[in-house]
Every structure is written in C-alpha cells, then in structure tokens.
Amino acid sequence: MAVSNIRYGAGVTKEVGMDLQNMGAKNVCLMTDRNLSQLPPVQMALDSLVKNGINFKVYDNVRVEPTDRSFMEAIEFAKKGAFDAYVAVGGGSTIDTCKAANLYASSPHSDFLDYVSVPIGKGKPVSVPLKPLIAVPTTSGTGSETTGVAIFDYEPLKVKIGIGSRAIKPTLGLIDPLHTRHMPDRVVANSGFDVLCHALESYTALPYHMRSPCPSNPISRPAYQGSNPISDIWAVHALRIVAKYLKRAVRNPDDLEARSNMHLASAFAGIGFGNAGVHLCHGMSYPISGLVKTYKAKDYNVDHPLVPHGLSVVLTSPAVFTFTAQMFPERHLETAEILGADTRTARIADAGPVLADALRKLLLDLDVDDGLAAIGYSKADIPALVKGTLPQERVTKLSPRPQSEEDLSALFEASMKLY
C-alpha cells in the first residue's frame, strides 16, 4: 500500500516555490486549464514560483475531461520543454493530464498505448524514473493528488480508460482549503459524489486476498489491489466526512469548515481507493461520460457537452449497491448507517435496498438529475453503454459480485430513473 505525501492548510499553495527549490528544480512546467489560469489558485502558485526564482512555463490547455488527443498535446509540450519538475493546479483533469505528460516525457520512446491499461492498452509496468510532480487540487473530488491513476477519453473507441501505476503518483499534494471557496455548487456536489463513490466502492471492493491473478512479482501487481485493512480505514473515514459535510459544503460557499473537510476527504478517499480500487459505479461511469450527447452540466464552463465525472459515477450507485450487497452485506449496511439510514431494524438481506435508499435520499436532497434519462440516455442506449463498460476490467473485476453483460444491462436500466 503506497501513499503519497500530502500537506494540508490554508495557503500551503504559497509554499510550492520553496518545495520546488528544495527539490532542486530549475525548469518547471505548471499545468492548468483555461478557466483556472486567471483565478487565485494558479496566481498564488505562480507568485510563489516567481518569488523563489524558479523558471517555469505554463501549459493552460488542459481539457476538462481529457482525451487521448488532449493528453498527447500536453505530452508534446512536456517533451519539448525538457522540464525537471511539474506542478498541476486544478481538478482531476489537470492532475491526470500532468501525470501523463510527466510519464511520457520521461519515457520518450514509448507508444501511447504502452502504459494504458489492458485490454485497450498494453499495461506495461513503468520502470523509468519520473520527475517530481506537485499537485494542487482545486476541486474536492478526484483525490488524484494521492493516486497513481490518470483517466481520459479514448476517442477511437469513445470510452474512458486509464493509466494506472504507482510511478505516476504525485510526489506531493498541497491540499489548500482556500481553493474551495470559488467552486460553484454543482462542482462541489459532483466532485463530492466522486468522493462518496470512491469511499463506497473501495470499501465494498473485492478483498485483496480474493483478487486474482496475483502476479508473483510485486511490480506487476495492479495499483488497484482490492479492499484491505489500510484502505478500509480511509474509506470509512472519508465517508463519515461526506455524511457530515457534503450538504453543507454544497449549499453554502462560505461554510469553510464544510468545504475544507470535503477537500481533505477527497484526499483521504483517494488514498483509500488509490490502493484498493473502485468497481462498478466507476466502470459504468466511463461510457456514461464518454457517450454524452448534448447534456451540458450546470456550473461547468466548457465548450463541449459534458457529464461531469462525479455525476456519471453517482447516478448508478443505488442500482450498483443493490446488486453488490449480497456479497459483504454487513459492509453495505454499515455504510448506509454512516450515511444516516436507520439500520436498527434492518435485516441483513436488505442491506442493498437500505443503502440505495440512503443514496437516493441524498441525491434528491441535493437536486441531482433524476437518473440517466435526465441526462439524455434512453433504453436504446443501453447496449452501447454496456459495450463501453466491458473494457473497464481494470475496475469492474474488483466488483465483489461478478457481472454478466445482462447484469450490466439491468444496472443501466435500473439507473434510468432514481426517484
């Protein structure tokens, strides 16, 4: 179990220049997206670089929900720049793009698919040394600052896939609650749903000793190794924070206590799922995001249709946990209780429905779209959604309950309408 270094506190972003200097960096790449590039988090980081006399170039062409093409552009930039360190200021899209740029610039003769997860890529282990990467998250969801995973839309197949290797884990995450004040409420909600599902999925994932195959050489073992005694601690702790603070954080941008706690919960859940993995909500979310038609999420300032990652993940959660609860029902019931369900009289056989009800109640309270139908999908799309889920075996095989294509189809269908 590997865990990144993180530093938490209001204003820690101002220390990034000193950290880079301490690392001996002389030529730094700062990655961000266009919207953020004009906002305080990036400005604070740039000021710190200037103040510490660090040479840098800014790449602000990160795509929100990146693609193989947008990854490649960032990689080209990184290769040309011959940087000796990276700083990613942004949400998961920015941090993931920066991980990919660092990886391929450090391994310039690799084909893009070499490090992409099987079955679409070759899933080669990373043996080249990477440059230091400092991640400064500005959303409270992905936990990407703590994980060895980078996710993107693979356009040739219209499906989201990933690169997963401990090697791409950021050297340091600077968790700065000051960056949470400017998030619009839907960004807080959707990124919070990502935290919620990271916690729920990693806690209910197949236990590490039941996962197979178990490659004899440790370097060949996946970053996602199944639930384990360490990830369990993080998952439960993150879930408790979500239960306590998510609604407050969404509803009141001035509730710094709630927003700070969600920012920390994002990292905590990241440490958990970064070791344990996620399963069906995430596996099924990738086609939901990847096959988006015209849906444009409120509060996201982008020039293309977009189902935000956290939304695409959470919409199937009631159906997924109803399906998985027959394995490890106690854990499902425990999480329902943490989310506020009264489980005193619940039967263990009802663990799935009890958790699903708790989730539906939370989503309704937070004005979430009423299922996949509300974001533009119909029954006719299910075969394509299932087809897009099949290549996600990196995560779907961590589901505690194996699933057939028919099962996936039924899960999508059950997720069309929630309330």
Next chain:
Amino acid sequence: MAVSNIRYGAGVTKEVGMDLQNMGAKNVCLMTDRNLSQLPPVQMALDSLVKNGINFKVYDNVRVEPTDRSFMEAIEFAKKGAFDAYVAVGGGSTIDTCKAANLYASSPHSDFLDYVSVPIGKGKPVSVPLKPLIAVPTTSGTGSETTGVAIFDYEPLKVKIGIGSRAIKPTLGLIDPLHTRHMPDRVVANSGFDVLCHALESYTALPYHMRSPCPSNPISRPAYQGSNPISDIWAVHALRIVAKYLKRAVRNPDDLEARSNMHLASAFAGIGFGNAGVHLCHGMSYPISGLVKTYKAKDYNVDHPLVPHGLSVVLTSPAVFTFTAQMFPERHLETAEILGADTRTARIADAGPVLADALRKLLLDLDVDDGLAAIGYSKADIPALVKGTLPQERVTKLSPRPQSEEDLSALFEASMKLY
C-alpha cells in the same frame, strides 16, 4: 504528512529479492542482529536474495538498543561496501541502525552530529539522496518501518537521542506476520506497549496548528509536527487493535490472528506518530533506558543490562496522562474508553485518572514490573532522570502541557510504584 509504502501478508519477506531487482539493486547490504541472523526471518530474506541473483553482504553486528558507537560501526561497514540498497531485518534497533548507515554512507563528509536532533546535534536537514531501504520488522512495536526516525544511546551523555528526517524513512516496509510467531511473551508485551504509547502520545500531542516555531520553508519543518487529522486516524485505529489483541498476542504465541493484528498495529501507529510525534512517555523513557544499572529484562538475549524500550516508555504512562489530561481531556477520556474503561459516569475533570487506571489495569494484567523502583531506580536517581529528559525537546515540546523540571521530577516520582 508523509507515509511510507508498506506491504502486508504472510510470506511477503520472500519477495524482497524481487523488489530489489525491480529497484535495480546490484550490491545490497542486509542488516540484522546476531540472534536473528540464525532465525527464519533472515533466512527467508537471504533465500530470496539468492534466488533473485542479488549480490549482498550481511552485517549482523547491530546492537539491541544501539549506541552512537554501534551506529558508527554500521556506518563504516556501509561506507566501505558502497551499497546501492539496504535491507533491515529485525526490530527497531536494526531498522534504525540501517537508516543511520544509509544516511551517513550517502553523506560521507557529514559529521555524525550534523543530522542528530538539537540540542545535542545540529539537526541539519537532509538534502542528499539516500539509497532504497527495505525494512522487514520482526517485532511488533517500533513502527520504524514507517517512520523517519532513528534512536540511539549517545554514550558521551548517557542519553538516548535521535535522528529525525523524512529522508531516512524506509522505501518499503514488508509487514510479514510469519515473523511474529517466534517472539517470546515479554518481547510481544514490551513492543506492544510501544505501540500503545505511540498511539496515546500522538493522539494527545500538541495539535499541529499550535506547535511553534513553524519554519517558513517546508524542508525545515520537523518530522514530528503535532497531532493532525491524519495521524489521529491511525492513532485511534492502532489503539483499538491494541485494546482488542495485545493481551491475546502476549499470552498465546499460536494466536496468529492476534499477533498479525499487533504487527499491523505497529505499522499503523508508526504512520501516526511518525507524522505527529510522541511526547512525555517517550521523552522520559530515554534516560530510563539510558541510565540502566543492572536490570536485565526477561526474554531478551543480550550481554548487557537492558530496559527494553517499550517497558521504559509505558512505566511512566499512568503519571504522564494524569498530568497531560487537563489539556484535551476529551481525547484522554476517549482513549480510556477504547482501552475498556467505563466512562459513562466519568467526569471530564477525571479524564487523567480514568485513563491512568485503565493503563495500570492493563499493565497489572500483563505482569509488568511494578514501576521504576522494580527496575532498579530510587528517588535518588530522579535528578539524573530529569537531566536526561531535558535534551529530549524533539519530543517533550510536543507535550500538550508544558512541563518544568519540577513537573518532570514529580512524574518520575509518581512512576516509582504503579500498583
């Protein structure tokens, strides 16, 4: 907050050769002590090195409760060997010795006191790159496999002091429950008390935002930064395991569930205190061990008088927590409850005595010597014990309650007899 990589499982020691190969190591130093060098944990590691074609040299001259002199010998060995990786198989003494050997062999022009904590050493930050170090703990106490601390007896002053830097943290800890079966019961008890106090002290340590000074450059900040939201999680979790399993682990060597859990708890508490720090039990323990007269602990096969570290730590714990509880009494009461005290009718003002009673009960149940008097100290020794505590400011300043020399004197006096 920085956390080492750990891997847990029966037989993970057999993977050490592959891990070294994956790291590209070609010339490895394996450190251990004389007793262990003939036992299965070392044999298992050596077999794995041989099987994977790794060249290695064995240094088995580690001293149980190391000294500056024993550190220097190991450092000399490391310098001559020009190793590209280290494996430490043993308890805290071995892992700490190996950390020091790696550090000074990587920084050959440094004086020994350069990296030793102030006020005895200069406490310089480490900026040289170290070689990979894989730690394989064979006791369930120090958590040294997860921390950036190395402790030794500084013979010129007859006092235990330390080197503390994130840079010396092992690259990987292999937590192998197979190594717990051969521990004699006193070793299980005393190393378990170390876990207990790591958890209690880090949970009650001065919170990170109240610690001072707070150096503006992150590299100058101490490894021990005060209690914080991450260390709290580990401390409480480790404490729950101690409460559930320590007695079983001591009493029955065949209770692999209990011994495995204590082995994991040692690492968990290590992750916690490695970030947060410890305070008075540890600060006061160093002279208790360092000034040992004739006491020879049962079950420890050494040729010199010895107060095992965990014993020297726990004997003052009832007095210490009675003293500190007026700061953060809720936390003291919470830990008492975890340890089995009935706190339903306890007043918050009684948090200290309630926790102290719970500790005394545990120690009595486990046949622990009745206080400092039982291990050879009398009132006349108190001035020397206080004098030996004063240089421990690395940890004593993390006490939630500041302490005068008179306070320390009273704490030693109150610890002379426990029952």
